[in-house]
Amino acid sequence: MDGQSCVMIMNEWDIVAARQLGRHAAKELGFGAVDQARITTAISELARNIYHYANGGKIYIDKIEEKEKKGIKITASDHGPGIPDIRKAMEDGFTTSGGLGAGLPGVKRLMDEFYIDSKTGEGTVVQVVKWLR
Amino acid sequence: MAFDDDIQMKYKEMLANYIQELTEQALYEGQRFSWKAIEHKIPPEEIINIHLKVLKELFPDIPKKILDSFDFLLEVMVGYGLAYQEHQFLRGRQLELKSEIEIAANVQQALLQTNIPKVEELDIGVISVPAKIMNGDYYQFAEHENTMSVAIADVIGKGIPAALCISMIKYAMDSLLESRQNPSYILENLNRVVEQNIDVNMFITMFFGKYDFRTNKITYASAGHEPGFYYCASEDHFYDLQSKGLVLGVDRQVKYEQYELNLFQNDMIILLSDGVTETRTKEGFIDRAAVTSAIRAHLHLPAQQIVENIYKDFEKMQGFQLRDDFTLIIMKKNV
Ligand SMILES: Nc1ncnc2c1ncn2[C@@H]1O[C@H](COP(=O)(O)OP(=O)(O)O)[C@@H](O)[C@H]1O
Numbered sequence: 270m271d272g273q274s275c276v277m278i279m280n281e282w283d284i285v286a287a288r289q290l291g292r293h294a295a296k297e298l299g300f301g302a303v304d305q306a307r308i309t310t311a312i313s314e315l316a317r318n319i320y321h322y323a324n325g326g327k328i329y330i331d332k333i334e335e336k337e338k339k340g341i342k343i344t345a346s347d348h349g350p351g352i353p354d355i356r357k358a359m360e361d362g363f364t365t366s367g368g369l370g371a372g373l374p375g376v377k378r379l380m381d382e383f384y385i386d387s388k389t390g391e392g393t394v395v396q397v398v399k400w401l402r
Numbered sequence: 403m404a405f406d407d408d409i410q411m412k413y414k415e416m417l418a419n420y421i422q423e424l425t426e427q428a429l430y431e432g433q434r435f436s437w438k439a440i441e442h443k444i445p446p447e448e449i450i451n452i453h454l455k456v457l458k459e460l461f462p463d464i465p466k467k468i469l470d471s472f473d474f475l476l477e478v479m480v481g482y483g484l485a486y487q488e489h490q491f492l493r494g495r496q497l498e499l500k501s502e503i504e505i506a507a508n509v510q511q512a513l514l515q516t517n518i519p520k521v522e523e524l525d526i527g528v529i530s531v532p533a534k535i536m537n538g539d540y541y542q543f544a545e546h547e548n549t550m551s552v553a554i555a556d557v558i559g560k561g562i563p564a565a566l567c568i569s570m571i572k573y574a575m576d577s578l579l580e581s582r583q584n585p586s587y588i589l590e591n592l593n594r595v596v597e598q599n600i601d602v603n604m605f606i607t608m609f610f611g612k613y614d615f616r617t618n619k620i621t622y623a624s625a626g627h628e629p630g631f632y633y634c635a636s637e638d639h640f641y642d643l644q645s646k647g648l649v650l651g652v653d654r655q656v657k658y659e660q661y662e663l664n665l666f667q668n669d670m671i672i673l674l675s676d677g678v679t680e681t682r683t684k685e686g687f688i689d690r691a692a693v694t695s696a697i698r699a700h701l702h703l704p705a706q707q708i709v710e711n712i713y714k715d716f717e718k719m720q721g722f723q724l725r726d727d728f729t730l731i732i733m734k735k736n737v
């Protein structure tokens with residue numbers, strides 16, 4: 270593990286700050302231009318969900334290392350209303366924004382690993398990882 | 403994957419060639435490349451990245467600002483890439499669903515399978531074609547000692563919900579037919595089953611008739627079903643098969659009036675679903691007279707050929723696009 274950084278998501282400008290932080294870490298790790306764009310897109314989606322549905326939360330960016338693999342881990346965490354039906358939220362074509370953005374299935378596609386945990390009334394945690402190839 | 407490995411080299415070769423010669427042929431290579439790339443699921447942002455790398459190799463001193471602009475383009479294309487992947491995924495799902503529905507349609511066919519009675523007294527022809535994969539029309543014949551019954555039903559609506567509904571009707575009918583009761587009794591019972599079990603927004607119309615071979619009399623009742631026709635051979639005239647009755651499933655208490663008709667040689671009973679009368683041509687809906695004149699045109703043929711010919715005529719009239727399930731039954735009195 271190598272230094273964690275974190276951005277509070279309270280308003281729309283914080284989404285940009287989170288992207289900035291993620292791009293910085295991705296660059297340092299040596300991700301190419303396409304992967305950088307994918308990582309920042311994933312961060313936007315997660316941050317936007319926090320902003321829209323949870324009324325605030327945090328995005329953590331970690332550089333991680335595991336068995337000679339290096340990667341970036343993004344954790345989006347909030348104490349919002351939670352997602353009642355995660356399976357449904359993960360379905361392709363379910364986004365409510367009607368084409369604005371990739372939604373959770375898109376985030377999953379952009380990254381190598383995806384974990385989600387959500388409890389109604391308690392909040393949501395989404396954790397995604399992209400490995401450097 | 404050979405294609406993935408040397409994709410950048412190939413791209414470089416093709417691009418260099420195009421820049422050198424500026425020919426249509428060289429451009430066409432680009433289009434062929436895209437098919438291969440799509441086949442290998444290479445997302446659009448990846449293509450842009452390859453383009454950028456190749457540019458850097460071909461032109462080592464491109465201004466940095468131009469190179470930077472590619473970051474912007476990449477960001478834009480990542481969204482397109484995701485939309486494209488989602489599209490591919492949904493396309494796969496669509497194919498899966500389609501084959502599932504086809505299997506369901508086969509199950510339905512097996513379930514609804516009814517034997518058309520082969521009797522001396524009547525020449526019977528039947529055709530029933532679904533507009534989509536599953537049929538929301540239904541017909542059923544049953545033979546008893548001296549009688550034969552015929553039912554034709556239509557669910558208001560099409561596709562899978564209608565087909566599921568029909569399966570329930572069939573199930574209820576099977577046990578009702580055991581009772582060998584008269585048409586009004588059958589419809590009144592079925593009405594209660596439908597009223598209890600089916601969604602309020604779903605309506606079913608049905609015609610039920612019972613033919614007695616000893617008296618050559620058909621007794622029938624109708625629950626709001628598209629009226630059939632009675633062809634009187636001695637007058638050479640088509641009459642509407644008059645009948646009154648509410649569609650099934652609306653009111654528990656409803657009573658169905660029963661009608662009778664004596665058949666003589668060459669007389670016909672024609673039953674249909676509204677998919678027949680609602681055949682739409684460029685000029686609008688056809689009218690019921692179009693159905694009778696179509697029958698008249700094939701009058702000399704056996705009943706099965708009449709219905710098949712009419713189906714072919716009507717199919718053609720509406721440009722081979724069926725908008726509603728199409729069922730037509732003709733029963734012609736022999737001897
Ligand atoms: N952090 C969150 N807190 C509560 N609900 C969420 C959160 N993230 C997503 N959701 C719910 O999951 C649904 C799907 O999210 P997503 O895939 O991002 O699509 P979209 O945001 O376009 O609707 C959202 O409509 C929302 O109801």
Ligand SMILES: [Mg+2]
Nearest residue numbers: 314317318372
């Ligand atoms: Mg969203």
